[in-house]
Amino acid sequence: MSSDTKRQYRYSEEASARLTATAEEVFTFLDDHRSIAVHMGAGRSPMMGGGEMALELDAGGGREVGSHIRMTGTAFGLKLALDQVVVERTPPTSKAWQTVSQRLIVIGAYAMGFRIEPAASGTQLTVWIRYDAAPNRVLGLLGGRMYARWCVRQMRDAAAAHFRPELDAAGRAR
Numbered sequence: 001m002s003s004d005t006k007r008q009y010r011y012s013e014e015a016s017a018r019l020t021a022t023a024e025e026v027f028t029f030l031d032d033h034r035s036i037a038v039h040m041g042a043g044r045s046p047m048m049g050g051g052e053m054a055l056e057l058d059a060g061g062g063r064e065v066g067s068h069i070r071m072t073g074t075a076f077g078l079k080l081a082l083d084q085v086v087v088e089r090t091p092p093t094s095k096a097w098q099t100v101s102q103r104l105i106v107i108g109a110y111a112m113g114f115r116i117e118p119a120a121s122g123t124q125l126t127v128w129i130r131y132d133a134a135p136n137r138v139l140g141l142l143g144g145r146m147y148a149r150w151c152v153r154q155m156r157d158a159a160a161a162h163f164r165p166e167l168d169a170a171g172r173a174r
Contacts, residue, residue, distance in 0.1 A: 007098070009111060009130035011144065015152040020122040021163040027092035029162055030114055030125075033062040033069050036155045051075040062097070065089050069097060075105055084112075092116060106143035108132035114155070125159055127152045 019026055029035050037055050053073035060067030069084045081103045088096040096113030110131035117124045129148050134140030 007109075007111065009109070010132050011107075011148065012128065012130045013145070013148040013152050014126055014128040015149070015156040016124060016126040017156050017160045018119050018122055018124055019159060019163045023092040023116045023118065023123050026116050026123050026125055026159060026163065027095070029159060030116075030155075031063055031089075031091070031095060033057060035162070036158055037069075037071065051077070051080075053080065060086075062086060063089070068100075078105060080104055087111070088113065104134060105136070106134050106139050106147045108134050108140070110148075112151075122163075125156060127155045127159075 033055060034057075037053070051074035053071040053075075056070040056072070058068045058070075062069040063086075065086050065088065067086045069086070070082065071084075072079075072081045074080060081101075082099055083101045084097045085100050086095065086097045088094060094113060094115045096111060098111035099109045102109060108131060110129055112127075112129045114128070115126045117126075129152055131144070131148055134144055
């Protein structure tokens with residue numbers, strides 16, 4: 001468990017990738033919640049049951065400890081809402097946020113964040129989530145782990161795609 005939150009959660013998932021970028025570049029990209037929440041609101045998603053979420057940032061833009069990040073929308077025809085607060089922000093190595101209120105389907109309260117560590121020719125990114133079961137235990141058992149894993153992978157993949165070097169026709173980095 002990271003020092004990002006004192007609350008204990010029952011479940012967790014992580015996804016990692018090695019990126020060919022500096023820690024500062026990776027942190028700057030991930031610090032903008034619009035970059036990492038794109039999987040929730042960029043068109044209708046099968047994982048969201050054809051729904052999508054709208055992101056609302058406070059005056060701190062989700063870039064300050066205490067800053068709120070709100071999302072509202074639908075999944076599987078049901079209304080969802082969550083309010084998250086940034087609880088840790090340590091450029092260029094880590095950031096964490098946790099729910100202060102949520103109306104979700106397959107997971108309950110959660111803390112989420114990322115760690116960036118030096119690695120050969122770049123950085124190692126780990127995106128993580130710690131979460132409780134959904135209020136409806138059946139839905140949580142059916143989809144909680146799959147959804148949590150999808151979320152961390154989507155955020156990791158957004159960063160990997162952003163920092164992927166352009167390749168020439170022979171597959172060499174330009």
